[in-house]
Amino acid sequence: MAPWVEDFTLTQIRLIGAVELLGALGLILPAVTGIASFLTPLAATGLAITMLGAAATHARRKEPTAVVVNMVLLAPAALIAWGRFGPYAF
Numbered sequence: 001m002a003p004w005v006e007d008f009t010l011t012q013i014r015l016i017g018a019v020e021l022l023g024a025l026g027l028i029l030p031a032v033t034g035i036a037s038f039l040t041p042l043a044a045t046g047l048a049i050t051m052l053g054a055a056a057t058h059a060r061r062k063e064p065t066a067v068v069v070n071m072v073l074l075a076p077a078a079l080i081a082w083g084r085f086g087p088y089a090f
Contacts, residue, residue: 004057004066016050023047027080041084047077 005013026043030036051074058066 004061004063007057007061019046019050023050023077041081044077044081044084048074048081051077 008016023043023046026039027047030038030040051070055067055070055074058064058070
């Protein structure tokens with residue numbers, strides 16, 4: 001279903017999945033538990049970087065729809081990182 005997997009080994013695909021899962025947990029768990037809130041902007045930054053890499057991969061493979069999806073996912077991650085690292089961090 002995902003043609004981009006042809007460019008990566010099974011280990012790399014699993015690592016990408018683990019990075020995305022840990023990033024999602026890093027966005028959600030600190031807010032839910034109130035513990036280690038410093039992880040939220042770090043997780044958001046990591047997810048933004050991951051989405052940039054994914055967009056580059058899809059652009060190289062000439063998959064414009066997937067690039068748009070990556071940019072849509074990049075936007076909230078970058079906004080969260082900016083909001084939590086920026087001058088108006090809460």
